[in-house]
Amino acid sequence: MSSIKERQEEVVEEFSMFEDWMxxxxxxxxxxxxxxxxxxxxxxxxxxxxxxxxxxxLDAQLQDGKIYFTADSDAIITKGIIALMIRVLSESSPKDIxxxxxxxxxxxxxxxxLSPTRSNGLVSMIKKMKTYGIAFQAKA
Amino acid sequence: xxxxxxxxFNVEEIRKDFPILxxxxxxxxxxxxxxxxxxxxxxxxxxxxxxxYKHENSNIHRGVHTLSQEATTAYEQVREKMQQYLSAEHKxxxxxxxxxxxxxxxxxxxxxxxxxxxxxxxxxxxxEHHSNIVPWQMICEEKGATLKxxxxxxxxxxxxxxxxxxxxxxxxxxxxxHISNTLGTINPVKEMTALAQExxxxxxxxxAQSVPHKPINVQEIGAEFYVFSMHKLFGxxxxxxxxxxxxxxxxxPPYQGGGDMIKTVTFERTTYNELPHKFEAGTPNxxxxxxxxxxxxYLNQLDWEGIQLHEQSxxxxxxxxxxxxxxxxxxxxxxxxxxxxxxxxxxIHAYDLGVxxxxxxxxVRTGHHxxxxxxxxxxxxxxxxxxxxxxxTKEEIDQFMEALHRAIKMLK
Numbered sequence: 297m298s299s300i301k302e303r304q305e306e307v308v309e310e311f312s313m314f315e316d317w318m319x320x321x322x323x324x325x326x327x328x329x330x331x332x333x334x335x336x337x338x339x340x341x342x343x344x345x346x347x348x349x350x351x352x353x354l355d356a357q358l359q360d361g362k363i364y365f366t367a368d369s370d371a372i373i374t375k376g377i378i379a380l381m382i383r384v385l386s387e388s389s390p391k392d393i394x395x396x397x398x399x400x401x402x403x404x405x406x407x408x409x410l411s412p413t414r415s416n417g418l419v420s421m422i423k424k425m426k427t428y429g430i431a432f433q434a435k436a
Numbered sequence: 437x438x439x440x441x442x443x444x445f446n447v448e449e450i451r452k453d454f455p456i457l458x459x460x461x462x463x464x465x466x467x468x469x470x471x472x473x474x475x476x477x478x479x480x481x482x483x484x485x486x487x488x489y490k491h492e493n494s495n496i497h498r499g500v501h502t503l504s505q506e507a508t509t510a511y512e513q514v515r516e517k518m519q520q521y522l523s524a525e526h527k528x529x530x531x532x533x534x535x536x537x538x539x540x541x542x543x544x545x546x547x548x549x550x551x552x553x554x555x556x557x558x559x560x561x562x563x564e565h566h567s568n569i570v571p572w573q574m575i576c577e578e579k580g581a582t583l584k585x586x587x588x589x590x591x592x593x594x595x596x597x598x599x600x601x602x603x604x605x606x607x608x609x610x611x612x613x614h615i616s617n618t619l620g621t622i623n624p625v626k627e628m629t630a631l632a633q634e635x636x637x638x639x640x641x642x643x644a645q646s647v648p649h650k651p652i653n654v655q656e657i658g659a660e661f662y663v664f665s666m667h668k669l670f671g672x673x674x675x676x677x678x679x680x681x682x683x684x685x686x687x688x689p690p691y692q693g694g695g696d697m698i699k700t701v702t703f704e705r706t707t708y709n710e711l712p713h714k715f716e717a718g719t720p721n722x723x724x725x726x727x728x729x730x731x732x733x734y735l736n737q738l739d740w741e742g743i744q745l746h747e748q749s750x751x752x753x754x755x756x757x758x759x760x761x762x763x764x765x766x767x768x769x770x771x772x773x774x775x776x777x778x779x780x781x782x783x784i785h786a787y788d789l790g791v792x793x794x795x796x797x798x799x800v801r802t803g804h805h806x807x808x809x810x811x812x813x814x815x816x817x818x819x820x821x822x823x824x825x826x827x828x829t830k831e832e833i834d835q836f837m838e839a840l841h842r843a844i845k846m847l848k
Contacts, residue, residue, distance in 0.1 A: 349787040349802060371785035372784075372788050373788045
């Protein structure tokens with residue numbers, strides 16, 4: 297299993313192939329459509345991250361010392377970015393998740409989606425993913 | 437001071453006054469359809485701010501030196517200009533605030549303190565912005581008063597019969613929006629004001645979205661209070677206006693304490709200044725005030741009849757084009773409507789539409805527009821909203837439609 301660092305580099309390389317924004321967003325949209333949905337039973341109030349614009353649901357399970365994330369959003373572009381986050385962070389150790397520096401979003405030119413003015417729930421989602429990392433370190 | 441009315445409304449000429457309209461966004465010509473959030477500013481407004489800080493800056497109402505006197509005179513002249521622009525009876529009926537929200541909070545607090553008690557009722561409508569809901573909820577809770585909500589129909593129009601049914605001797609305040617920021621509905625505020633006043637209630641009108649579409653005559657509407665923000669009226673941010681009938685403003689207690697609003701202060705007792713200063717504690721946004729004057733000069737020389745015809749044609753053209761899209765639903769189809777179009781597209785989140793359209797240079801607003809109860813009324817989470825100002829064009833609507841078609845194709 298590759299490290300968070302390697303997976304970030306993979307994503308950056310993948311995105312470097314896109315020549316214009318259309319290709320990039322079409323890819324994001326397709327990722328959003330492919331993202332395995334979170335179980336309906338996990339789409340509960342305590343798992344919801346409310347943005348002003350879109351909503352995000354996030355669930356985390358600890359298995360064999362690794363965190364497995366599932367998530368969903370009602371907006372497809374937000375969901376596409378979530379798919380990238382999960383690809384990079386899921387199945388890693390709580391410590392790695394808590395300590396990681398997520399630089400890939402910036403490098404693939406999607407930084408604007410993490411701006412607080414977007415209030416799409418993504419910034420809070422990353423914080424929550426890291427909080428799970430910290431919380432699960434005690435259990436791992 | 438007043439300039440001649442520009443010969444006839446000509447959108448291409450008008451656009452030259454707004455330099456931002458010729459910039460590009462993401463490599464495409466900017467199409468700015470988020471005027472409901474804030475309007476763009478003509479050159480003269482930006483220039484007035486710059487000139488003020490470079491040549492005139494000084495605090496007002498408190499200096500004997502030349503600069504302070506000049507700044508005070510300039511600032512107070514703007515109050516007179518505003519009085520004339522709104523056709524108010526007295527210049528001290530114009531209170532400068534930070535904006536619409538500030539004005540509503542001022543009235544909710546000052547009126548509520550003295551005139552609301554347990555069992556009293558405040559009436560608002562189902563299409564209010566959060567800023568005309570929350571201040572009333574707060575003061576009603578404090579005073580044990582009840583907040584009543586006028587329902588609306590599926591077109592997004594106020595149910596006048598239901599309104600009449602809600603009015604009673606318990607009604608102390610009716611606070612309603614003139615034009616809905618989300619739906620574009622123009623409410624019959626003159627008629628609603630008269631109905632409230634027959635029952636002895638006082639009326640506040642939230643004019644944030646109405647002032648950009650035509651000059652308002654506050655005496656004709658007849659409400660005790662009328663509030664709006666300059667930044668939606670082609671003026672600076674951080675300046676708002678609270679118009680209030682003199683007898684009401686005189687009777688209400690001050691909102692905030694501080695400098696400028698006092699006559700004498702001792703540790704035992706303070707006497708308050710006269711209107712309008714009683715409600716203007718602290719150093720105001722002087723540069724904003726001066727720029728407000730520049731905005732009013734600009735507005736005064738516009739051909740408003742021509743503007744209204746132009747905005748109506750934009751609304752008709754945009755509505756017709758949008759209705760051709762399969763699966764698109766317009767939210768807000770009132771018979772009396774300003775140039776605002778909110779819509780939802782089946783199976784597509786408004787956020788996604790907004791993101792893709794931005795990539796094509798088109799600025800629209802997405803989300804609940806600070807009207808969550810209204811969204812609940814329509815059973816939706818949010819809409820995309822195109823709101824037009826007089827400087828927008830049909831060609832821009834064409835670019836907007838092209839971006840929308842592309843976005844729908846990508847997102848479906």
